[in-house]
Amino acid sequence: MKLVIAIISDDDCGEVLGALSRNGLNATRLSTTGGFLRSGNSTLLMGVNEDKLDTVFDILKEHSSSRKQMISVTPPLGAIEFVSPPVEITVGGATVFVVDVEKFVKL
Numbered sequence: 108m109k110l111v112i113a114i115i116s117d118d119d120c121g122e123v124l125g126a127l128s129r130n131g132l133n134a135t136r137l138s139t140t141g142g143f144l145r146s147g148n149s150t151l152l153m154g155v156n157e158d159k160l161d162t163v164f165d166i167l168k169e170h171s172s173s174r175k176q177m178i179s180v181t182p183p184l185g186a187i188e189f190v191s192p193p194v195e196i197t198v199g200g201a202t203v204f205v206v207d208v209e210k211f212v213k214l
Contacts, residue, residue, distance in 0.1 A: 108154055108155070108156060108157070108208040108211050109154070109155055109156075109157055109160060109205050109206065109207060109208060110152065110153070110154055110205070110206040110207075110208050111151070111152075111153040111154075111155055111160070111163055111203065111204070111205055112150065112151070112152055112203070112204040112205075112206070113150070113151045113153070113163075113167055113171075113201050113202070113203045113204075114139065114148055114149075114150050114151075114201065114202040114203075115148065115149055115151065115167070115171040115200075115201045116147075116148060116149075116171065116200075117138075117147035117148060117149055119170055119171040119172070119201075120136065120149040120151075122170040122171075123151070123166060123167065123170045123171055124136065124151075126166045126169070126170050127151075127153070127163070127166055130162055130166065132153060132155060132159065132162070132163065132166075133153065133154075134151040134152065134153045135151070135152040135153075136149050136150070136151055137149065137150040137151075137152065138150075154208065154211060160205065164203070167201045167203060168201075171200060171201040172200070173200040175195050177193040177194070177195055179191075179193050179194075
């Protein structure tokens with residue numbers, strides 16, 4: 108058994124959870140916040156058998172896509188003359204960790 112920890116955008120979470128459910132997979136959703144943009148993320152915890160890992164990865168690839176977004180750069184406090192045009196960044200996608208589970212007990 109493996110523990111899959113997937114950090115995805117809140118925007119993608121509904122589709123990912125729906126696709127997981129349709130494939131007989133369960134996930135626990137934790138609301139988290141990203142550090143760079145301080146935007147909403149969801150961290151999904153999934154206990155899966157090793158033979159289902161490819162299914163999980165396929166679902167994450169299909170439903171948590173990267174996309175471009177324009178952001179305004181906020182000037183440092185007190186720097187009124189500092190003006191910067193919006194910057195295009197890439198958001199979305201998934202950060203995934205897979206951990207071996209030594210023991211699994213359902214109580």
